[in-house]
Amino acid sequence: MKPHVNIVVLVDAVGALSDRTxxxxxxxxxxxxxxxxxxxxxxxxxxxxxxxxxVQWTAxxxxxxxxxxxxxxxxxxxxxxxxxxxxxxxEAPAGEAPGGGHENLDLKVWEGIVPxxxxxxxxxxxxxxxxxxxxxxSVLHIDTPALMCA
Amino acid sequence: xxxxxxxxxxxxxxxxxxxxxxxxxxxxxxNMKFLGSTGQGTPDLVTICPGTYWSxxxxxxxxxxxxxxxxxxxxPPTVPRSYHADRAQATDQExxxxxxxxxxxxxxxxxxxxxxxxxxxRRVGARARRQxxxxxxxxxxxxxxxxxxxxxxxxxxxHPNPVITDITGPAVExxxxxxxxxxxxxxxxxxxYWAASVDTSxxxxxxxxxxxQLHELVWRNGEPAWEPVDYTCDSAIKVISDPKRNAFTGAxxxxxxxx
Numbered sequence: 001m002k003p004h005v006n007i008v009v010l011v012d013a014v015g016a017l018s019d020r021t022x023x024x025x026x027x028x029x030x031x032x033x034x035x036x037x038x039x040x041x042x043x044x045x046x047x048x049x050x051x052x053x054x055v056q057w058t059a060x061x062x063x064x065x066x067x068x069x070x071x072x073x074x075x076x077x078x079x080x081x082x083x084x085x086x087x088x089x090x091e092a093p094a095g096e097a098p099g100g101g102h103e104n105l106d107l108k109v110w111e112g113i114v115p116x117x118x119x120x121x122x123x124x125x126x127x128x129x130x131x132x133x134x135x136x137x138s139v140l141h142i143d144t145p146a147l148m149c150a
Numbered sequence: 151x152x153x154x155x156x157x158x159x160x161x162x163x164x165x166x167x168x169x170x171x172x173x174x175x176x177x178x179x180x181n182m183k184f185l186g187s188t189g190q191g192t193p194d195l196v197t198i199c200p201g202t203y204w205s206x207x208x209x210x211x212x213x214x215x216x217x218x219x220x221x222x223x224x225x226p227p228t229v230p231r232s233y234h235a236d237r238a239q240a241t242d243q244e245x246x247x248x249x250x251x252x253x254x255x256x257x258x259x260x261x262x263x264x265x266x267x268x269x270x271x272r273r274v275g276a277r278a279r280r281q282x283x284x285x286x287x288x289x290x291x292x293x294x295x296x297x298x299x300x301x302x303x304x305x306x307x308x309h310p311n312p313v314i315t316d317i318t319g320p321a322v323e324x325x326x327x328x329x330x331x332x333x334x335x336x337x338x339x340x341x342x343y344w345a346a347s348v349d350t351s352x353x354x355x356x357x358x359x360x361x362x363q364l365h366e367l368v369w370r371n372g373e374p375a376w377e378p379v380d381y382t383c384d385s386a387i388k389v390i391s392d393p394k395r396n397a398f399t400g401a402x403x404x405x406x407x408x409x
Contacts, residue, residue, distance in 0.1 A: 054403065055406065061153060064153065064154045064214075065153060065154045065155070065156050065181065065216065066153060067153040067181075068153075070397070073397070073398075075406070075407060075408045075409055076409075077409050078409070101186070102184065102185045102186045102198075102200075104185055104200050104202075104392065106152045106200065106202055106211055107202055107392050107393070107394055107395060108394075108395065108396075108397035109394050109395065109396050109397055110397045110398070111396060111397075111398070111403060112396075112398045112399075112403070112404060112405060112406035112407070113403065113404065113405045113406060114405075114406060115405045115406060115408055117408075118408065124408050133181075133184055134184040147406075147408070
């Protein structure tokens with residue numbers, strides 16, 4: 001078993017900000033999981049994992065001079081029908097402000113261990129929030145990707 | 151992953167050539183105001199370089215700077231790449247077509263053929279010499295900002311883009327940043343651009359100097375030539391560094407918060 005699974009979040013920031021959506025091909029997800037993940041290259045990636053594996057999400061902007069960082073990953077309650085979801089944002093506590101008072105999302109490592117309580121074959125969907133620079137509409141999200149235990 | 155940074159060096163070339171200095175004629179911008187750059191749009195830009203490091207102290211992400219010189223009030227870089235060549239060719243073509251008309255009228259004693267030819271010469275415009283081995287623009291025909299040909303001394307002309315020829319100063323000498331010129335298929339940068347990677351392990355504010363070459367149209371015996379004029383202008387980077395931390399826990403690695 002591979003101890004690590006990497007999920008790469010490719011973002012076309014110019015496209016996303018123009019369309020005000022991460023859909024329309026403005027975001028695509030790929031992983032290097034070993035258990036036949038589905039939806040590679042789409043926003044519907046379902047990454048197949050096993051308990052104990054470490055999953056890491058990394059955002060990459062397609063245009064290297066644009067900014068695209070993950071601002072939140074929130075697992076949705078099992079019965080959430082794609083709405084806002086009841087789960088509170090799992091963003092790290094603000095604490096002191098590193099980065100000289102400016103929030104630098106580049107400091108955040110989106111990484112965690114797959115817990116043991118997941119039911120095999122059930123997709124656990126999550127909300128993936130991406131921030132592109134600042135201002136109105138700079139934070140967009142999708143609710144479609146998921147982790148699933150093999 | 152950190153983005154690469156763009157630093158726009160906007161030069162008022164006409165004023166700089168008139169006052170023989172870049173002081174007061176340069177406007178600097180970057181795309182990192184949201185992470186703490188200051189002095190946008192002024193000569194006193196301080197570009198933030200937000201470094202990150204792992205718990206073992208090693209540098210996590212690399213900061214990359216890119217310099218993009220631009221000319222205030224010139225033909226914008228957004229026009230098609232072939233604009234200068236197209237305009238040069240079109241004005242040549244028009245003149246050639248009119249030669250036929252001049253030839254047809256040459257037999258008519260009421261037509262001043264010499265004056266017509268002189269008019270044609272003006273419409274073809276002037277081609278500027280370039281110094282051997284210089285960085286002067288390749289397009290030889292001198293245009294004004296509206297794309298029309300320049301025919302004589304004293305007329306307004308389009309300034310070629312400023313060219314960065316070197317980046318030096320304390321930030322380079324103290325090995326904080328490592329600038330170099332790169333070749334690129336990028337149309338806006340004319341095939342070449344300056345970029346640097348930054349060692350973010352030593353926080354502080356470090357100054358650097360951009361060596362900028364402008365081109366002045368000089369007329370000698372009615373013949374124009376591009377002459378390079380070299381100036382410098384200063385700016386600074388502010389290096390900070392903060393530790394990477396787990397986004398879910400705010401500290402170390404933990405179990406994913408799956409309900």
